[in-house]
Amino acid sequence: MNKHRDPERRNRRIEDYPKRCMFCAKEIPDDEFSREHSPPKCFYEKLLRNDVDLKGLELPAHKNCNNSFSGDNEYVRNILAGVLGAENSSGAKALVNGVIPIFMKNSTPKKLEATYKKVKLRPAYSNSGIFLGNKPSIEVEWSRIERVLFNMIKGIYYKVSMQPMPTNFHLLVLDASVLPSEVVHHDVEQMVHWQSIKGDPEVFRCRYKIQRNNTEAIFLINLFNYFYFWGEALSPEALKKYQNKELFKPSSPKSKILVPYYLAY
């Protein structure tokens, strides 16, 4: 059977992929082989893991490449699952009642401060702009969220194209709510329908369009049934083609995003 034409992607197992790293795209010698989960396994609360098809998330990666992101993965999990609005996801709720308080309890004050930056009461608004009162909010490190999302994009790309994304691709991720809705609507319509793994408790799902011989791809990633992130991946040639057209660029620096947080302080 030609695995590249397997219509049932969710049934793929790590043995089906080439022995090449999802992060750096290079070949993996046997003694450096490890299983990376994309999205990261830590996004799924331990007690839920029996119900979730984690094997469906596995991709080949070098041990070293794999380990270099674990801090970012935990950071992003702790931040996003605890944000006001995300608590409607059963997966986020399980994390907030499970591993996140354990992380907080076991952290030094310095480590806590590094994760939950500038905690302060600030006015909070719902997505539709309704004032929710003053809530504890924190400053978020966008660069770490961006790194984790880049890896998620690489994971989707690898699963769909059966080859790791070349490292010279130009990557971009944005909060999807900043994009003009008519543009997003047009592109989203062309994407495949929402994809998730079996048993996913509203932690991760995605839509995407990968085209032109795998040189251009767009993604919509939904985390904890609350956050929508837009992603783009372009080969250097594809990027050149778009250079005269307007590519989406975030209008404001993302390093100082403040999000209302609902964990107890």
Ligand SMILES: [Zn+2]
């Ligand atoms: Zn690697």
